[in-house]
Amino acid sequence: MTATRRLVFVSGTLALCAWVLVPIYLIALGAFGGRAGAFKWPKEIVPSNASLDALMLFVKIEGVWNAAVNSVIAAGLTMLFSIALGAPAGYALARFSFRGANAFRLLVLLTRAFPLAILALPLTVTFIRIGLYDTPLGVALVHTALALPFAALVTASLFTGIPRELEEAAWVFGCTRLQAFRRIVLPLALPGIAAAAIFAFVISWNEVFAASVLTVRERTLTAYLLTVLAESPLHYRFAGGFILIVPSVLFIFAVRKYLFAMWGVSSK
Amino acid sequence: MTKSLRYALLAAVAVTTAGIATTGGIGRANAQDLVFLSTQLRPIEEAQKVREMVLKGAPKTTYVVDEPSPFTVRMKAEVEANKHTVSVVGALHGELQPLVPMGALDAIDDVAAKVASRGIPAGLMELGKLGSGKQLYIPWMQATYVMVVKKDALPFLPAGADVNALTYEQLAAWGKAIQEKTGQRRIGFPAGPKGLMARFLQGNLYPSYTASMVTEFRSAEAEKMWGDFKAVWASVNPNSTNYDFMQEPLMAGEVWIAWDHVARVKDALTAAPGDYQVVAPPAGPKGRAYMPVVAGLGIAKGAPDRANAVALIEHLSKPETQVLVAKELGFFPVVNATLPADLPAGVKLLSEGVAKTQNAKDAMVALLPIGLGDKGGEFNKVYFDTFQRIVLRNEPIKATLDAQAGAMRDIMTATKAPCWAPDKASDGACPVK
Numbered sequence A: 001m002t003a004t005r006r007l008v009f010v011s012g013t014l015a016l017c018a019w020v021l022v023p024i025y026l027i028a029l030g031a032f033g034g035r036a037g038a039f040k041w042p043k044e045i046v047p048s049n050a051s052l053d054a055l056m057l058f059v060k061i062e063g064v065w066n067a068a069v070n071s072v073i074a075a076g077l078t079m080l081f082s083i084a085l086g087a088p089a090g091y092a093l094a095r096f097s098f099r100g101a102n103a104f105r106l107l108v109l110l111t112r113a114f115p116l117a118i119l120a121l122p123l124t125v126t127f128i129r130i131g132l133y134d135t136p137l138g139v140a141l142v143h144t145a146l147a148l149p150f151a152a153l154v155t156a157s158l159f160t161g162i163p164r165e166l167e168e169a170a171w172v173f174g175c176t177r178l179q180a181f182r183r184i185v186l187p188l189a190l191p192g193i194a195a196a197a198i199f200a201f202v203i204s205w206n207e208v209f210a211a212s213v214l215t216v217r218e219r220t221l222t223a224y225l226l227t228v229l230a231e232s233p234l235h236y237r238f239a240g241g242f243i244l245i246v247p248s249v250l251f252i253f254a255v256r257k258y259l260f261a262m263w264g265v266s267s268k
Numbered sequence B: 001m002t003k004s005l006r007y008a009l010l011a012a013v014a015v016t017t018a019g020i021a022t023t024g025g026i027g028r029a030n031a032q033d034l035v036f037l038s039t040q041l042r043p044i045e046e047a048q049k050v051r052e053m054v055l056k057g058a059p060k061t062t063y064v065v066d067e068p069s070p071f072t073v074r075m076k077a078e079v080e081a082n083k084h085t086v087s088v089v090g091a092l093h094g095e096l097q098p099l100v101p102m103g104a105l106d107a108i109d110d111v112a113a114k115v116a117s118r119g120i121p122a123g124l125m126e127l128g129k130l131g132s133g134k135q136l137y138i139p140w141m142q143a144t145y146v147m148v149v150k151k152d153a154l155p156f157l158p159a160g161a162d163v164n165a166l167t168y169e170q171l172a173a174w175g176k177a178i179q180e181k182t183g184q185r186r187i188g189f190p191a192g193p194k195g196l197m198a199r200f201l202q203g204n205l206y207p208s209y210t211a212s213m214v215t216e217f218r219s220a221e222a223e224k225m226w227g228d229f230k231a232v233w234a235s236v237n238p239n240s241t242n243y244d245f246m247q248e249p250l251m252a253g254e255v256w257i258a259w260d261h262v263a264r265v266k267d268a269l270t271a272a273p274g275d276y277q278v279v280a281p282p283a284g285p286k287g288r289a290y291m292p293v294v295a296g297l298g299i300a301k302g303a304p305d306r307a308n309a310v311a312l313i314e315h316l317s318k319p320e321t322q323v324l325v326a327k328e329l330g331f332f333p334v335v336n337a338t339l340p341a342d343l344p345a346g347v348k349l350l351s352e353g354v355a356k357t358q359n360a361k362d363a364m365v366a367l368l369p370i371g372l373g374d375k376g377g378e379f380n381k382v383y384f385d386t387f388q389r390i391v392l393r394n395e396p397i398k399a400t401l402d403a404q405a406g407a408m409r410d411i412m413t414a415t416k417a418p419c420w421a422p423d424k425a426s427d428g429a430c431p432v433k
Helices: A002-032 A053-060 A064-095 A101-112 A116-130 A136-161 A164-172 A177-206 A209-213 A221-231 A234-254 A256-265 B002-030 B044-054 B068-081 B093-099 B109-114 B122-127 B151-156 B168-182 B197-210 B220-233 B238-242 B247-252 B266-271 B306-316 B319-329 B345-359 B373-392 B397-415
Strands: B034-038 B061-065 B088-092 B138-143 B145-150 B257-261 B276-279 B288-290 B293-299 B363-365
Touching (some): A002 A053, A002 A234, A053 A234, A053 B044, A064 A101, A064 A136, A064 A221, A101 A136, A116 A136, A116 A209, A116 B068, A136 A209, A209 B068, A221 A234, B034 B306, B044 B061, B044 B319, B068 B088, B068 B093, B088 B306, B093 B293, B093 B373, B122 B138, B122 B293, B138 B319, B145 B151, B145 B197, B151 B168, B151 B276, B168 B220, B197 B220, B197 B257, B197 B288, B220 B373, B220 B397, B247 B257, B247 B266, B266 B276, B276 B345, B288 B345, B293 B306, B306 B319, B345 B363, B373 B397
Parallel strands (some): B034 B061
Antiparallel strands (some): B088 B293, B145 B257, B145 B276
């Protein structure tokens, strides 16, 4: 009985791992196998003429580092802004009942209702006029608008999950509202907030259209490289895919604990 | 745990702030460079070659690539805000056209005078006026669409057919023979989301059968054409609706006979030049139509650095630069330049294929749509939808053509675009019979 269960458990685990790992392995094979390797069939388990050429090309492209730095700045700022604005909004939604709270909940999603392609022209004109054009700050502002609804709604559900009684107890013991928030609520909510921040970071990191229309010289990495990836030869696409996958897999592996917090188990 | 998280957040803030400080500096250092914005030569490898090789010897330039739609948005935004970053633009004829009504292009008759001795054909220079009477762009490079044939396919060629002078019936018979003997459908078209299938329909198929692109859209000839093309499609690889660039399926061996833009098959040819032959596209009853593609260089009105912009255009239209572009990037010179004998074998195949196409006895030029402005996408969609309905979904030919002709007429009336070759010149909007 236990042996059968064990077998089912092990084979199930193996199947699930393969589900994730086999595609990643195939991408890696394409990325390292060079131009011919990408088309070879049947695939070799270990590439016979592995080379770093395709990957190195990405690294050597002029301006790629500047673009990477821009991406980090834009994504970092997006993360900061969307938490700085979204978390208070989320707190308000969770703790106070005010007129129009439900409408607000819905309306906050509206920033995602308009396709960026329609907003692009007026946005670009305005950005040029006020000097935000071609700066990572400008890109970050647009990305913040995109990430804000998620930040507000995710943090709202987080704060709802933290019992109000804890906060009230802190007031009883003489904390001010702010102190109670800082000492009691914030530590409990921090993992969840971090997860929401990561989410904002990822939204900004992956966004292409606004980033490419609003910048010329100071492109983000996605706008600089990945828009053209689809038009590149197959082995470059594999290499680009590999470059994209590896950091995000490592990143998610590192923060996996906090990711669960986003789904509302932080206070349990 | 929370503490480490707090440190991590602090570190993120620090990195961001430091980054802003440094890029502020980089931004200023870059600010004197000339910005050359292009919709061509976008793929990473090619853009890299432009930066490293083609721009060598030109004024210090930042080469930026954009897809056509952000390109138009950006140019319009810079005009409206009246602050300019972009000095030189490089784009296809059809992508430069919409910039004219928004006043984004500067008149460059002075540059035209400077490059007059380079031997750019008068017809191309005339195109560069975009119908305005002033020179708005200088032709930069040209290309066209060809058929690539893998040599494995040649033994199956139907009796009496010449691979360099195929007809659509012969193509269908050829594909059928291959399918019968090998069990595989080996003809391929780029009918995927980013493929150029609409250009095949506009520039090759329609004119070859009807000597028209727009006017005869639903004529009896067009009906016969769709019937014939359905016969071809019976031997077309069903994966075609996923193909964007034909070089991949060619290299993978899925497809033996493929139609595409020269730049989109170049990789296959350079990788294994011995395996392929490049031939002219098939002919229909009215001729062997082909669509030349011209890219041009313009200067933005209000360009931050006009003097260097002029110098850059002069550099790019030098015969040496043009030959280099042909050699490395597979776009052909517009100036009078002889391609050297030591061309890479793949590029040589392409240039021969282009020559065969242009010099065929029954060759017929079909121009890229002119004067459609931002309706160019809708125009392409009419052709692609018609193709989808008739060929992929098997809808009745006549009824579909009648319905789609309505959509076509709407576009023509809305844009008031007069006919372009091979349609006969019209007063006012090009009619759809």
